[in-house]
Amino acid sequence: SDGDRVPALVIGSGYGGAVAALRLTQAGIPTQIVEMGRSWDTPGSDGQIFCGMLNPDERSFWLADRTDAPVSNFIGFNINRDIDRYVGVLDSERFSGIRVYQGRGVGGGSLVNGGMAVTPKRDYFEEILPSVDPNAMYNTYFPRANAGLGVNHIDQDWFESTPWYKFARTGRTTAERSGFTTTFVPNVYDFEYMKKEEAGEVQASGLGGEVIYGNNAGKKSLDKTYLAQAAATGKLTITALHQVTGVAPASGAGYDVTMEQIDERGNVIATKVVTADQVFFAAGSVGTSKLLVSMKAQGHLPNLSSQVGEGWGNNGNIMFGRANHMWHPTGSKQATIPSMGIDNWSDPAAPVFAEIAPLPAGLETYVSLYLAITKNPERARFQFDSGTGKVDLSWAVSQNQVGIDMTKKVFDKINRREATIYRTDLFGVYKRWGDDFTYHPLGGCVLNEATDNYGRLSEYPGLYVVDGSLVPGNVGVNPFVTITALAERNMDQIISTDLA
Numbered sequence: 140s141d142g143d144r145v146p147a148l149v150i151g152s153g154y155g156g157a158v159a160a161l162r163l164t165q166a167g168i169p170t171q172i173v174e175m176g177r178s179w180d181t182p183g184s185d186g187q188i189f190c191g192m193l194n195p196d197e198r199s200f201w202l203a204d205r206t207d208a209p210v211s212n213f214i215g216f217n218i219n220r221d222i223d224r225y226v227g228v229l230d231s232e233r234f235s236g237i238r239v240y241q242g243r244g245v246g247g248g249s250l251v252n253g254g255m256a257v258t259p260k261r262d263y264f265e266e267i268l269p270s271v272d273p274n275a276m277y278n279t280y281f282p283r284a285n286a287g288l289g290v291n292h293i294d295q296d297w298f299e300s301t302p303w304y305k306f307a308r309t310g311r312t313t314a315e316r317s318g319f320t321t322t323f324v325p326n327v328y329d330f331e332y333m334k335k336e337e338a339g340e341v342q343a344s345g346l347g348g349e350v351i352y353g354n355n356a357g358k359k360s361l362d363k364t365y366l367a368q369a370a371a372t373g374k375l376t377i378t379a380l381h382q383v384t385g386v387a388p389a390s391g392a393g394y395d396v397t398m399e400q401i402d403e404r405g406n407v408i409a410t411k412v413v414t415a416d417q418v419f420f421a422a423g424s425v426g427t428s429k430l431l432v433s434m435k436a437q438g439h440l441p442n443l444s445s446q447v448g449e450g451w452g453n454n455g456n457i458m459f460g461r462a463n464h465m466w467h468p469t470g471s472k473q474a475t476i477p478s479m480g481i482d483n484w485s486d487p488a489a490p491v492f493a494e495i496a497p498l499p500a501g502l503e504t505y506v507s508l509y510l511a512i513t514k515n516p517e518r519a520r521f522q523f524d525s526g527t528g529k530v531d532l533s534w535a536v537s538q539n540q541v542g543i544d545m546t547k548k549v550f551d552k553i554n555r556r557e558a559t560i561y562r563t564d565l566f567g568v569y570k571r572w573g574d575d576f577t578y579h580p581l582g583g584c585v586l587n588e589a590t591d592n593y594g595r596l597s598e599y600p601g602l603y604v605v606d607g608s609l610v611p612g613n614v615g616v617n618p619f620v621t622i623t624a625l626a627e628r629n630m631d632q633i634i635s636t637d638l639a
């Protein structure tokens with residue numbers, strides 16, 4: 140509450156925040172997490188915590204009057220619908236050139252994401268983060284992250300036989316016939332649970348059309364893993380529905396953290412200041428960058444590095460669909476959890492890692508949907524606008540053209556081989572590419588540039604960055620394993636040298 144003093148305060152409860160909270164509490168340090176979203180632990184009137192993708196209600200989107208689904212259209216119809224404004228679990232935050240999807244709630248992105256748990260290619264990791272010892276990462280911190288997150292692998296015999304992964308097998312067949320390599324992708328969704336869903340023994344979630352608005356079962360989101368372990372120490376407090384708006388040096392030691400308490404309709408009902416000895420920024424690439432850029436510009440943390448706000452990228456995300464022939468169905472049954480990718484990353488002409496994504500519409504669509512991660516080198520910056528008092532992101536839609544060009548090199552070839560075409564009805568009317576949004580915001584407070592080599596904001600002892608803003612714009616695979624492993628590495632160093 141207002142006027143409290145705490146040893147450690149963590150802003151946000153996604154991957155970076157959950158790792159920080161676990162390692163701090165295990166070191167015996169009482170820790171408070173402040174999270175703007177709600178705690179997703181209480182069912183609604185339908186008995187479920189989350190709503191499904193085919194019947195979104197107010198729980199789907201963060202303070203919005205209408206849903207804003209990534210696949211917005213289908214054969215000429217916009218499938219979005221009006222909803223009541225509520226602190227829903229998925230935010231599509233709009234900047235002038237891009238919408239950034241993010242999870243809102245205790246668990247952050249882990250509540251809404253596809254659970255794909257991919258360790259990056261070592262040579263690319265070394266290229267993007269040359270200051271980080273790769274042996275420590277690949278021998279210690281990536282294994283630690285995978286264990287902590289509960290990563291598991293699909294039973295390949297089951298994959299080959301179940302109707303629920305027909306879409307992935309079709310995507311594989313068409314890719315391999317054009318000479319591309321596919322690979323199984325590990326996940327934090329419990330694939331053994333999914334088998335029981337198929338057998339009708341448990342509540343369906345991954346086989347029940349649930350993912351981007353939350354999974355009611357099956358998924359090991361952070362509230363079930365890192366955060367549960369941190370809570371078990373007895374040293375963790377989680378304050379939900381509180382949005383941090385400011386951090387500044389306190390008059391004595393430590394930092395004053397200003398926060399607004401909101402109700403479930405988003406109304407501000409109280410403003411509080413808590414003083415903390417250490418503050419860990421874990422509000423995600425966008426949340427942390429916005430806070431730090433505005434604190435620097437408004438003179439609350441004026442000495443922050445000029446690199447704060449720089450180096451933001453969209454991990455090269457491009458979403459798109461191909462229309463298969465009728466002899467290549469993708470299935471009326473589709474698991475919501477992806478399990479396979481097309482790996483063309485090592486081709487310098489078309490560096491693409493494309494997830495074969497489900498489109499669980501409940502009917503046969505013949506669509507192969509993909510989320511491509513491309514080696515798009517374009518970057519943008521966060522800037523404070525003194526007129527509006529808000530932080531903008533300089534990204535322009537045109538910066539995704541290079542990602543589209545890489546994607547086309549792979550999928551034009553598949554289309555030629557299969558005599559198929561791209562769908563033009565999924566992202567608007569006659570719009571082929573989902574190129575105006577990202578699931579993978581990265582950067583804005585890059586490691587060893589805006590911070591020191593362990594995420595310290597060195598100009599302000601006791602301030603640390605621990606989330607996806609440390610990753611320089613692109614990691615070549617889905618990012619949460621990297622974010623988790625880097626947080627593990629940095630917390631190890633911070634706890635043993637700064638907090639011992």
Ligand code: FAD
Nearest residue numbers: 151153154155175247248252253255383423426607618619
């Ligand atoms: P986040 O997980 O975003 O956590 C930040 C938290 O801080 C949020 O809970 C937020 O509400 C809170 N917050 C923000 N600002 C404030 C503030 N001012 N005050 C208080 N709290 C605040 N990645 C993968 O690796 N595999 C996937 O399969 C995958 N699928 C995805 C699917 C979707 C639909 C989306 C949206 C993302 C997906 N991602 C996936 C990306 C992944 O979820 C993110 O990279 C990851 O969550 C980022 O972790 P983080 O710790 O940086 O921040």
